[in-house]
Amino acid sequence: MKIIKQVGIIFLICWLGLVIEAALPFSFPASIIGMILLFVCLLFGILKIEHIQEKSDFLLSNMAFFFVPAGVSIINYLDLLKSSLLPILVICVASTFITFAVTAWSIRLTMRLMNRRKGS
Template identity: 70%
Template sequence: MKIIRQIGIIFTVCWLSILVEKALPFSFPASVIGMILLFICLLTGVLKIEHIQEKADFLLENMAFFFVPAGVSIINYFDVLKSAWLQLVAVCVISTVVTFAVTAWSVKLTVRLLSRLRERRTGNE
């Protein structure tokens, strides 16, 4: 019964995000809306991480499996990709470098903020 409840919660959040997407006057991905809704529910305490932990872990562990259909369907657009392969490679390389740089900067900032917080806590005691 626990598994059914967890799947039900995840599907309910997905369904609500689709409804919100349809209600918006502009285009916005339902998947992003779903992540925002789930984040808000977890932040406000409406949901606890234990309510979805097991099924969320399962989905994360098997995420690569869900990309197989998208990867296979790329074959249908091979002629389009062949004509723009240089641009595609350039975008992939640039976005990878930017992602690495932003991640490194974020980690560095987080470490700094945490060390300042620790210094303040030890200074107050």
């Protein structure tokens, strides 16, 4: 019964995201709206982590399974990917290095701020 309740909570939040998306005058992904709703509910104590812990652990441990359909559908666009292989590779490599650099910079900044707070 506990799992059914947790699935119901997650589906309710997803459904609310869909309702809000339909009501918005501009396009915005319902999945993002649902994640924001879940975050707000957890932040303000409307939901406790125990309410969705087991189901979310299950979904996270099986996340790779959910990428299979997207990976398989790439085969439909193989000719398009072949023609754009070099730009895609350059973008992937560049964005990886930019992500590494920004992460290192933000960690250094955070450490500096934490040390400054600790010192005062």
